[in-house]
Amino acid sequence: MVQLNSNELNTMAVATILIVTLTILWLYKLTLSSSKSSLPPGPRxxxxxxxxxxxTGDFQKQIVDMAYTYSPIFKFHLGSKLYxxxxxxxxxxxxxxxxxxxxxxxxxxxAGTVVSYGCQDLAFCSYNSNWRNLRKIFVHELLSNKSLEASCSFRADEIRKTIKNVYGNIGKEVNISDISFLTEMNVLTSMVWENTSLKGAKGIHLLKDLQMVSSNITDTIGLPNLSDIFPSLARFDLQGIERKMKKMHDKMDEILTNIIEDRVKYNSKKSQDGDGHEGKKDFLQILLDLMDQNEKVSLSITNLKALLLDTMLAGTETTATLIEWAMAEIIKNHNVMKLVQEELTQVVGANNIVEESHISKLEYLDATIKETHRLHPMVPFLVPRTPSKDCEVGGYTVPKGCCVFLNVYSIHRDPRYWDNPLEFNPERFLTNKYDYKGNNLKFFPFGSGRRICAGIPLAEKMTTLILASLLHSFDWSLPKGIKEPDLSEKMGFTLRKSKPLLAIPSQRLSDASLYN
Structure with missing residues (x-):
């Protein structure tokens, strides 16, 4: 037997330890490499x-272009954040x-955290009991069939005002986005807090402030922010996005606080006078009544404000943008305008105004609106999601805490699922009855699953009612020298037109009294 001295034993022990250490490091590196390789493909x-x-300067458009290179799933890193x-x-x-x-x-x-009162709203709240409670209130109390029917007169009154306003501008250029946004804002403010004393000049001033703040919030929330990409730099707020959003949030909170306090005082006075607030209730009154039912519903004043904020922001920007896109496509495609107006004449009548009772019968207009959603989805990547644990999608690992975009824009234009996908063709929705419930994932502009948009019933009513009223009451043409609308896109959190649509209305109905 070979005898080893102590030096040789020590040398062997060191070599053994070194070999074991190197083996462990190699296995760790191999495991790490294997883990990395299981992530989706993407750019270096x-x-x-x-x-x-x-x-590039157009971050969202770049993501769409990358889909054609790395489809059907890809990843990229921005700083420490995985997308x-x-x-x-x-x-x-x-x-x-x-x-x-x-x-x-x-x-x-x-920015989203700041504007949503620390994610106390429906759009950004984490999936938990608080979110389920908020959604239940929003869907069953605010947007129930009973509630929407009760607020029908609010919508009718404001749309009639818009038609009268456009009639006063016959032969002149009209900014479609402006009139759509203003109509939607007026409708929503009527539905949300109609029964207040904030009328007259004070109410007009409040509405202008609300329009300005809502537009600025929507613009800011879609801006790429270095603080989100590099959390360690967040305290410096290098781009000033957090400061800007806090300023706008404070202004919005001031508006909502004034409205709520005004209603509480109004209710108190009515109560002292022995009167209740019977009859049709606006959204604010419904929410205040729910707050009084503490034993049944858990709703804080912050939740109340956040729900009102969601209603105003989501309800105005996306609907007005959709109407502008639809009008641009309809004006460009003369045959589509002809078919829409023929249907309106048949359903509504040449000597009548559009009512909500007509909406369900306007099949071709409904198809036209759905085709607009397909080609120009209002939120092209929906609201980003994040997985609560590591999971697998398409054979690849999607790690916990990463940001997941559902690229609706690319899916809606994919030639594997749509014939001539870049062509505006409403007929495709007459033969294939897609809906907005997210059941067919070739077409889901409002999302799908638990986090599907809760405001679909109202958005569907408002879009159809405004478009039907504009197209039934007026013929539309482009300003002199312009052959067709500009359809170039400006991508952000929402998908907007690069240039506003200016169109000239002319009287379509023979009875002028229908415009009053």
Missing amino acids: SLPIIGYLPFL VVINAPELAKVVVRDQDKVFSNRDVTI
């Missing part, structure tokens, strides 16, 4: 800063159905 990134240096983009219906199904609960939380930016 630089250390620390990721893909940031390669971004995963889903570009196919079968993979979207995994997110919104098969693993819907895992993906039910929102990936909220700093």
Whole structure:
């Protein structure tokens, strides 16, 4: 037997330890490499800063273009943040159905957190009992069939005012986005807090402030923010986005506080006089009544404000933008305008105004609106989600805490699912009865699953009612020298037209009294 001295034994021990250590390091590296390789494909990134240096000025458009290179799923890093983009219906199904609960939380930016009262609203709140309670209130109390029917007169009155206003501008250029936004804002403010003393000059001033703040919030929330990409830099707020959003949030909070306090005083006075607030109730009164039912409903004043904020922001910007896109496509496609107006004449009548009772019968207009949603989805990536644990989508690992985009824009234009996808063709929705419930993931402009947009019933009514009224009451043409509308896009949180649509109305109905 060979005898080893102590030095040899020590040498062997060191070598053994070294071999074991190197083996462990190699196995760790192999495991790490295997883990990395299970992530979706995507562009190469630089250390620390990721893909940031390669971004163009049009971040959202760049994501759409990347889908054609890395589809159906890809990833990219911005700083320490991992983003995963889903570009196919079968993979979207995994997110919104098969693993819907895992993906039910929102990936909220700093700006989104600020404006939503620290995620106390319906749009950005985490998936928990508070969110379920808010959604129940919103869907069953505010947007129930009974509530929407009770607020029918609010919508009718404001749309008639718009028609009268446009009639006063016959032969002149009209900004479609402006009139749509103003109509929607007037309708929503009537539905939300009609029964207040904030009337006259004071009410007009409040409405202008609300319009300005709402528009600024929507613009700001879609801006890329270095503080979201590099959390360690958040305290410096290098781009000033957090400060800007706080300023606008404070202004919005001041408006909402004044409205609520005015209503509380009004109710107190009515109570002292022995009167209640019987009859039709606006949204604010419904929410205040629910707050008094503490034993049944958990609703704080912050939740109340956040729900009102959601209603105003989501209800104005997206609907007005959709109407502008629809009008642009209808004016461009003369045959579509002809068919829409022929249907309106048949359903509504040449000597009548559009009523909500007509909406369900306007099949071709409904198809036209759906085709607009397909080609120009209002929120092209929906509201981003984040998984609550590591999971698998399409054979790839999607890590806990990453940001997941559902690329509705690309899915709606994918030639695998749509014939001539870039052509505006409402007829495709007459032969295939898609709805807005997210059941068919080739078409889901409002999302799908637990976090589907709660405001669909109101959005559907408002879009159809405003478009039907504008197209039934007026013929529309472009300003002299312009052959067709500009359809170039400006991508942000919402999908807007790069240039506003200016159109000239002319009287279509023979009875002038229908415009009063």
